[in-house]
Amino acid sequence: xxxxxxxxxxxxxxxxQTVSRVTNGSPNVAEDTREKxxxxxxxxxxxxxxxxxxxxxxxxxxxxLVTGELLLHGASMVANGIRKQSSExxxxxxxxxxxxxxxxxxxxxxxxxxxxxxxxxILNIPLNKEESEMLVEQYPGIHFxxxxxxxxxKVNAVYAANYDGAVKAAExxxxxxxxxxxxxxxxxxxxxxxxxxxxxxxxxxxxxxxxIIDQLEGDxxxxxxxxxxxEALCDGCSFDxxxxxxxxxxxxxLRALSEFNLSVPQQVSVxxxxxxxxxxxxxxxxxxxxxxxxxxxxxxVSLAVNMENQDVTEAHHETIKTEIIERKTVxxxxxxxxxxxxxRELLKQAEQLLGE
Amino acid sequence: xxxxxxxxxxxxxxxxQTVSRVTNGSPNVAEDTREKxxxxxxxxxxxxxxxxxxxxxxxxxxxxLVTGELLLHGASMVANGIRKQSSExxxxxxxxxxxxxxxxxxxxxxxxxxxxxxxxxILNIPLNKEESEMLVEQYPGIHFxxxxxxxxxKVNAVYAANYDGAVKAAExxxxxxxxxxxxxxxxxxxxxxxxxxxxxxxxxxxxxxxxIIDQLEGDxxxxxxxxxxxEALCDGCSFDxxxxxxxxxxxxxLRALSEFNLSVPQQVSVxxxxxxxxxxxxxxxxxxxxxxxxxxxxxxVSLAVNMENQDVTEAHHETIKTEIIERKTVxxxxxxxxxxxxxRELLKQAEQLLGE
DNA sequence: GTGAGTGATGTTTTCGGAAACATTTTGTTT
DNA sequence: AAACAAAATGTTTCCGAAAACATCACTCAC
Numbered sequence: 021x022x023x024x025x026x027x028x029x030x031x032x033x034x035x036x037q038t039v040s041r042v043t044n045g046s047p048n049v050a051e052d053t054r055e056k057x058x059x060x061x062x063x064x065x066x067x068x069x070x071x072x073x074x075x076x077x078x079x080x081x082x083x084x085l086v087t088g089e090l091l092l093h094g095a096s097m098v099a100n101g102i103r104k105q106s107s108e109x110x111x112x113x114x115x116x117x118x119x120x121x122x123x124x125x126x127x128x129x130x131x132x133x134x135x136x137x138x139x140x141x142i143l144n145i146p147l148n149k150e151e152s153e154m155l156v157e158q159y160p161g162i163h164f165x166x167x168x169x170x171x172x173x174k175v176n177a178v179y180a181a182n183y184d185g186a187v188k189a190a191e192x193x194x195x196x197x198x199x200x201x202x203x204x205x206x207x208x209x210x211x212x213x214x215x216x217x218x219x220x221x222x223x224x225x226x227x228x229x230x231x232i233i234d235q236l237e238g239d240x241x242x243x244x245x246x247x248x249x250x251e252a253l254c255d256g257c258s259f260d261x262x263x264x265x266x267x268x269x270x271x272x273x274l275r276a277l278s279e280f281n282l283s284v285p286q287q288v289s290v291x292x293x294x295x296x297x298x299x300x301x302x303x304x305x306x307x308x309x310x311x312x313x314x315x316x317x318x319x320x321v322s323l324a325v326n327m328e329n330q331d332v333t334e335a336h337h338e339t340i341k342t343e344i345i346e347r348k349t350v351x352x353x354x355x356x357x358x359x360x361x362x363x364r365e366l367l368k369q370a371e372q373l374l375g376e
Numbered sequence: 377x378x379x380x381x382x383x384x385x386x387x388x389x390x391x392x393q394t395v396s397r398v399t400n401g402s403p404n405v406a407e408d409t410r411e412k413x414x415x416x417x418x419x420x421x422x423x424x425x426x427x428x429x430x431x432x433x434x435x436x437x438x439x440x441l442v443t444g445e446l447l448l449h450g451a452s453m454v455a456n457g458i459r460k461q462s463s464e465x466x467x468x469x470x471x472x473x474x475x476x477x478x479x480x481x482x483x484x485x486x487x488x489x490x491x492x493x494x495x496x497x498i499l500n501i502p503l504n505k506e507e508s509e510m511l512v513e514q515y516p517g518i519h520f521x522x523x524x525x526x527x528x529x530k531v532n533a534v535y536a537a538n539y540d541g542a543v544k545a546a547e548x549x550x551x552x553x554x555x556x557x558x559x560x561x562x563x564x565x566x567x568x569x570x571x572x573x574x575x576x577x578x579x580x581x582x583x584x585x586x587x588i589i590d591q592l593e594g595d596x597x598x599x600x601x602x603x604x605x606x607e608a609l610c611d612g613c614s615f616d617x618x619x620x621x622x623x624x625x626x627x628x629x630l631r632a633l634s635e636f637n638l639s640v641p642q643q644v645s646v647x648x649x650x651x652x653x654x655x656x657x658x659x660x661x662x663x664x665x666x667x668x669x670x671x672x673x674x675x676x677v678s679l680a681v682n683m684e685n686q687d688v689t690e691a692h693h694e695t696i697k698t699e700i701i702e703r704k705t706v707x708x709x710x711x712x713x714x715x716x717x718x719x720r721e722l723l724k725q726a727e728q729l730l731g732e
Numbered sequence: 733g734t735g736a737g738t739g740a741t742g743t744t745t746t747c748g749g750a751a752a753c754a755t756t757t758t759g760t761t762t
Numbered sequence: 763a764a765a766c767a768a769a770a771t772g773t774t775t776c777c778g779a780a781a782a783c784a785t786c787a788c789t790c791a792c
Contacts, residue, residue: 024748035772040750048769070491072748074427075777090446090455091653099446103473112488115471117459132468135426137378242657268654275657283725297447298624301598301631303659366726369639370719380778391742396780404739428778431747 023066032060043068074137082112083321084133084141086126089119092240093268093296094313098144098167101317109325114138118145121209130159139163140324142317146210152177163327165320168212171337176327178320178338182212185309185342186219189263189291192307192344194227196352198261198289203235204248204273206265213265216293220263233259238269245272253280260288267292267299270306274349278303285351295345304348316340379422388416399424430493438468439677440489440497442482445475448596449624449652450669454500454523457673465681470494474501477565486515495519496680498673502566508533519683521676524568527693532683534676534694538568541665541698542575545619545647548663548700550583552708554617554645559591560604560629562621569621572649576619589615594625601628609636616644623648623655626662630705634659641707651701660704672696 029036034057041049042057049057060066074080083106090096099115106113114136116129126145133141143155144167152169166177193201201224206213217235224230234252238244245264252259253276262277264270270292274284282288284304292299295310319338327336385392390409397405398413405413416422430436439462446452455471462469470492472485482501489497499511500523508525522533549557557580562569573591580586590608594600601620608615609632618633620626626648630640638644640660648655651666675694683692 022748026748036749037751037773038771041771044750048771050770053770067487067491069431069493069748071427071430071493071779072777073750075425075431075779076748076750077777078751091449091452093447096447096452100473100475117456119456131423135423137425137427242654246657271654271657275659275661278659281721281725298598298627298654301602301627303631303634305631363726365637366722369637370722370726378778382778392779393743393781394741397741400780404741406740409740425778427749428747429780431749432778432780433747434781 022069023064024069025066027064028057028060028066031064032057080137080139081110082114082136082138082140083324084114084116084136084138085144086116086118086129086133086141087144088117088121088146090117093294094266094311095144097313098317098320101314102142102321103317104314105318105321109321111140111321111325121146121207123151126155130155134159134162139328140321141165142167142320142324144168144320146207146212148209148211163324165324165327167316167320168210170211170214173335176323176335176337178316178323178340180212180311180313180316181339181342182215183219185293185311185344186216186263187223188342188344189216189293189309190220190223192350193261193263193289193291194223194230196289196350199230200259200261201230201232202249202252202257202259202262203232204238204245204262204264204269205235206238206240206269208237216265233257238265240266240268242268242272242275245269246276247272249273249276250279253277253282262288262290264290264292267294267296267302267306267308270299270308270349271302274302274304274306285349289351290349292349300347302349307347307350308345310343310345312340312342378425379420380425381422383420384413384416384422387420388413436493436495437466438470438492438494438496439680440470440472440492440494441500442472442474442485442489442497443500444473444477444502446473449650450622450667451500453669454673454676457670458498458677459673460670461674461677465677467496467677467681477502477563479507482511483514486511490515490518495684496677497521498676498680499523499525500676502563502568504565504567519680521680521683523672523676524566526567526570529691532679532691532693534672534679534696536568536667536669536672537695537698538571539575541649541667541700542572542619543579544698544700545572545649545665546576546579548706549617549619549645549647550579550586552645552706555586556615556617557586557588558605558608558613558615558618559588560594560601560618560620560625561591562594562596562625564593572621589613594621596622596624598624598628598631601625602632603628605629605632606635609633609638618644618646620646620648623650623652623658623662623664626655626664626705627658630658630660630662641705645707646705648705656703658705663703663706664701666699666701668696668698 025036025039028039039057042054085102088095103113118125118129140163142165147169149170149172152166152175153172156164166175168179169177205217236248238248262273264273273290277284277288284290292306292308295308299306299308323336381392381395384395395413398410441458443455444451459469474481474485496519498521503525505526505528508522508531509528512520522531524535525533561573592604594604618629620629629646633640633644640646648662648664651664655662655664679692
């Protein structure tokens with residue numbers, strides 16, 4: 021029915037095995053034979069059958085990715101990095117999105133990948149230490165790389181420098197003389213979120229005059245950032261600074277603050293985490309900790325593929341650095357007196373309105 | 377090496393074909409045999425080999441999706457709808473992301489899907505009429521469904537009601553007495569974008585006192601919305617209203633306007649398109665046209681699968697309705713005099729700053 | 733009681749490649 | 763030119779499931 025190997029072999033007047041050698045780029049093929057075969061392939065529009073390849077081949081040349089919701093900036097960018105690096109290294113990718121955080125769904129996804137005889141799997145979902153170690157044990161022969169998972173000697177992983185990044189954020193806030201902190205964190209099950217909170221706390225507890233007003237759990241999305249902040253304000257919380265676990269949540273935070281007529285950064289400073297494409301266009305533009313998601317994805321692939329060649333003596337860990345991006349939602353101390361500019365701007369706006 | 381069919385058959389003391397019948401849910405299997413086989417499968421941890429299935433089976437039971445960048449809200453949500461509906465109908469999905477708009481990449485992706493013997497393919501990328509028709513011809517036997525592609529009798533497609541939605545947006549603006557319009561559109565190659573612009577123009581040309589100041593092309597992302605608006609303002613353009621092709625671009629538009637001290641919605645009204653999760657948290661919350669992306673994805677799958685059973689006499693088209701979401705970036709006429717409230721707020725903010 | 737129909741199961745063949753192994757051709761060395 | 767290595771190509775077998783076909787046991791009708 022479909023064009024196959026044999027058709028190509030017949031047309032090029034060679035054996036099927038030679039065709040196979042050409043399609044797989046074997047070096048031991050004469051140049052003119054190769055050309056002849058390639059011409060036949062092109063002429064017939066031959067497309068190899070993945071099923072047959074998978075069945076006949078020892079290795080699948082595929083990298084599996086199990087990830088959370090791709091709407092999230094981080095997950096999506098990591099996936100992009102993985103796709104990019106995989107294709108660079110000559111691997112295909114098979115994607116499995118696990119929306120809910122349930123181990124059943126994860127094992128379903130893993131079985132599906134195993135059914136494709138995929139031997140490299142990158143997991144970018146929140147997992148605790150036990151879960152990640154269990155998976156490695158449960159699927160022997162599969163090379164796992166985890167993203168942002170609690171450190172474990174048994175498990176290969178790539179991390180953003182969550183702790184370091186969060187330290188930078190907290191120290192930056194301390195420098196600007198903020199005293200009353202509100203935390204809006206990512207989901208508690210996320211190791212990345214946990215590390216960031218820990219870093220914030222570690223920095224702040226060095227300063228006895230600083231108070232942590234509250235710590236509220238969000239789901240990375242703007243909606244939750246808004247809801248938590250709104251609740252806190254309704255409860256009469258008073259804070260001069262919000263540490264937020266993601267830029268998207270920070271968007272919601274900014275909105276809630278603006279509804280309560282709290283000016284950012286004068287009355288309340290806000291810092292995010294991620295540096296999404298949008299965050300530079302928030303009102304005001306968001307100061308945040310940049311993560312290099314693309315590199316995280318790329319390194320995860322490289323790590324996975326290298327595992328094959330190396331001794332599995334020890335698990336590899338790799339940390340991708342973060343960077344603070346200074347924009348307009350945190351006001352450095354020395355600028356505090358600069359409110360005049362702000363006031364002048366507000367008055368100008370008022371005048372313009374009057375002029376209409 | 378791996379657990380296979382034969383192992384299961386041996387353990388359950390049946391033939392391999394019986395195992396096959398059980399795994400495929402054939403009705404002609406005795407109840408106790410079925411149980412025996414299932415027990416053996418479970419005991420051995422048997423996972424079917426996708427390659428062998430693909431090779432041995434006539435149909436692949438898979439739906440392929442070729443989509444643009446999943447960072448975009450629309451693409452990501454459509455993909456979610458497709459995954460959901462596919463698994464509901466018992467199909468797997470294979471995803472292929474095409475970042476650049478290049479037909480070569482598209483045919484690469486298509487060939488990859490064809491290599492998996494996938495017979496249902498949904499394309500969610502900007503394509504012109506010729507391109508879509510060409511693909512249908514070039515890949516006979518494959519059931520294509522296109523998303524937001526120019527209407528063609530030869531091509532099955534699912535659309536958002538782009539034209540209707542854009543009409544609503546334009547009429548809403550007209551109602552609020554806006555006179556000088558700026559368009560920030562999506563990429564020109566996008567049929568959806570084109571339709572929206574056409575709708576805007578069709579509505580506005582009924583009103584001779586309305587002027588279209590400029591029409592600028594963006595890439596759906598905030599950055600481009602910001603850049604285009606910024607450029608327009610630097611060029612000295614004067615407008616009281618911006619029609620924007622996507623919410624993300626609208627975010628950039630809002631930022632640019634705020635940098636020029638133009639108040640939204642008093643001096644300039646802005647309306648977006650999409651209703652992304654974030655848009656409710658913009659400053660001010662964005663008035664926009666909501667698209668039901670999830671349904672678009674779901675309907676695309678249903679359409680594809682139904683094509684198999686029906687005569688291919690005529691292409692099917694389906695339109696998913698849009699809805700206007702009124703928030704705060706468009707000011708209805710009767711509220712224009714309400715500026716006092718706004719001014720009072722600004723003055724209050726100024727006072728607060730002075731009090732610090 | 734015999735033949736037809738039917739449900740449950742077994743046997744054989746097939747899918748399309750790739751690995752393992754065998755063979756031929758070419759090139760190099762002495 | 764003989765000897766042998768290396769490169770190029772061919773032949774056979776196998777991967778793991780599903781389809782096609784074959785068989786068998788049983789029920790029911792006449």
